[in-house]
Amino acid sequence: MSVVQNVVGATGSTADTSPFRGNMVSQALRRVDDNVLIREAQRGNRAAFEELVRQYDHAVLRLALRLTASEQDAQDIYQEAFLKAYRNLVSFRFECSFYTWIYRIVTNLCLDHLRKKNVRKEDAPVTTMQDGTELSLLDQVADDRAHSNPERDLMRRELGHKIGIALNRLTARERMVFELKHYQGLKLRTIGEMLNTTEETAKNTLFRATQKLRGALAEMRE
Known part of the structure; x- marks a missing residue:
């Protein structure tokens, strides 16, 4: 079941953890492709938004998992991040890349989570x-x-x-x-x-x- 379907009412799906396909193309080309998909999604094309999700779902889930150190919390933030992106895509002004925009959403959600849960992670300097x-x-x-x-x-x-x-x-x-x-x-x-x-x-x-x-x-x- 797709994230778009989750956004419009279904629940319980998890991210596709296949390798991030965007790594196969240059950032410049990816941004051009993203902008085309964003414009289509802003016109109501669900398939375009779903393609954006497919390109970034693994990266988003991986970031959320790294920052929360919890698979369940990462899944929740993953779902919430794309839900928020879907709801606010109409206000996307192309002032930054979709990559930066979705990562900003995820990091802000994780910041809220860390403040509320006071999560401790096991990492340290030399x-x-x-x-x-x-x-x-x-x-x-x-x-x-x-x-x-x-x-x-x-x-x-x-x-x-x-x-x-x-x-x-x-x-x-x-x-x-x-x-x-x-x-x-x-x-x-x-x-x-x-x-x-x-x-x-x-x-x-x-x-x-x-x-x-x-x-x-x-x-x-x-």
């Missing part, structure tokens, strides 16, 4: 173990690689509770900027657009988040 081993920001988060290092996995688990405490020092916005930069690989300028702020503000927020995490973990090692 830290040094007792044996001198350095773990990077991304090393400390479980990944999808088929063959992970058992010893490093053990270190991740040992750090888990400390990282949770350290993240208590981050605001929801700081966690959001940190996630978008380090896990989604987005540029600070794009992050600023998504959060309705400037690139410089996003940069400062990322710096504060990293410093807080470094400081908190350093204190725990003392």
Whole structure:
């Protein structure tokens, strides 16, 4: 069942987790195609909106899952994001890409979720173990690689509770900027657009988040 069908009344479907097809074309071409689909959808063409969903559903679900660390919450935000996009598409003015627009919707929904649920995630900046081993920001988060290092996995688990405490020092916005930069690989300028702020503000927020995490973990090692 499609998201468009969900929007107009059906419930219970989940996102298509097939590879994001937009990766096969350039951003410029994708934006042109998106604009054509958006104009058609604004005229009431459900098939056009459904195609937009198909192009971005995996990316949206993946972002929501990364930011909430909950499959159920991610599914809820996924549905709500496309519902909101469907309802507000008529007001889309082509001042940014659909990619930026839908990501902005998702990040704002996740920000609200994080503020309400006070979610804790297990990620952190570079830290040094007792044996001198350095773990990077991304090393400390479980990944999808088929063959992970058992010893490093053990270190991740040992750090888990400390990282949770350290993240208590981050605001929801700081966690959001940190996630978008380090896990989604987005540029600070794009992050600023998504959060309705400037690139410089996003940069400062990322710096504060990293410093807080470094400081908190350093204190725990003392």
